[in-house]
Amino acid sequence: MTVLPETRRYAVLGTGALGGFYGAKLQQAGFTVHFLLHSDYDHVRQQGLWVESCWGDFHLPQVNAYAAVEDMPPCEGVIVALKATQNHLLPQLLPPVLAEKGVVILLQNGLGAEPEIANCVGPERIMGGLCFISSNKVGPGHIRHLDYGSVLLAEYGPGYAPQGITPRLQQVQADFQRAGIPTSLSPDLMLARWQKLVWNIPFNGLSVIFNADTQQMIRDSEARTLAETLMHEVIQGAAACGRHLPET
Structure with missing residues (x-):
């Protein structure tokens, strides 16, 4: 290179x-x-x-x-x-x-x-x-x-x-x-991309569905729970690609 x-x-x-x-x-x-x-x-x-x-x-x-x-x-x-x-x-x-x-x-x-x-x-x-x-x-x-x-x-x-x-x-x-x-x-580019997707995948989509910003979603217990569920799914996707993200 x-x-x-x-x-x-x-x-x-x-x-x-x-x-x-x-x-x-x-x-x-x-x-x-x-x-x-x-x-x-x-x-x-x-x-x-x-x-x-x-x-x-x-x-x-x-x-x-x-x-x-x-x-x-x-x-x-x-x-x-x-x-x-x-x-x-x-x-x-x-x-x-x-x-x-x-x-x-x-x-x-x-x-x-x-x-x-x-x-x-x-x-x-x-x-x-x-x-x-x-x-x-x-x-x-x-x-x-x-x-x-x-x-x-x-x-x-x-x-x-x-x-x-x-x-x-x-x-x-x-x-x-x-x-x-x-x-x-x-x-490690793939690891970096998966790390950012932990945020982007939940909040980009949910902000449109709920017509709400991030702070509004975090303050709502049901929206927050849904975002956390999506975050865990992204972590599972990363693991399937050989990239293990810590819970934090």
């Missing part, structure tokens, strides 16, 4: 609540960042990106905005922050923008996206990222970061075999931390 070149350019596929925020933070720190946009393209090309953040508001008046990956330069770090429902587009989006020694950084929840991406770029060129952030896109080129913001990164290996902490992971971690993004590393 190769290390990345010392001079690293980043591409952001999906300039929304996550990709727009993290990409803007990288550019603010001095990195060269190229943003793929869809409906916001004309606005961002002319007006740039505006970030309201609990860490401090800032405006990037000029950004490298593109409507098509064919117009983007090859980049050493390609941040995928699309909704997972758009992952079927990645076989067309990734090859033109991924540099020869580049890496795909998948910032998505869930389990199972990395093997699909490996089919078009190779398993050795993927790392997964888990974002712990409350952020919304509130208008064209306008992101509102409400709370949290840390990222956990891990290398992907075939079958989700643990890959350990690689120099490449440490390089990307250093870049993110230079941009003011708290970033930790895990030697």
Whole structure:
């Protein structure tokens, strides 16, 4: 597994609540960042990106905005922050923008996206990222970061075999931390994903069913019991994949 070149350019596929925020933070720190946009393209090309953040508001008046990956330069770090429902587009989006020694950084929840991406770029060129952030896109080129913001990164290996902490992971971690993004590393991507699913699977679905936020559900004894039951089912699922999560 190769290390990345010392001079690293980043591409952001999906300039929304996550990709727009993290990409803007990288550019603010001095990195060269190229943003793929869809409906916001004309606005961002002319007006740039505006970030309201609990860490401090800032405006990037000029950004490298593109409507098509064919117009983007090859980049050493390609941040995928699309909704997972758009992952079927990645076989067309990734090859033109991924540099020869580049890496795909998948910032998505869930389990199972990395093997699909490996089919078009190779398993050795993927790392997964888990974002712990409350952020919304509130208008064209306008992101509102409400709370949290840390990222956990891990290398992907075939079958989700643990890959350990690689120099490449440490390089990307250093870049993110230079941009003011708290970033930790895990030697085991599948374990990290299952740990986050213990929270996401119960509360994402139940919040829609109950039309309630997390605090409201925790305060309600029946909703809390249902959430805990779902958490235990997720732990059982992790165990079936060879990942044992402590009760805590």
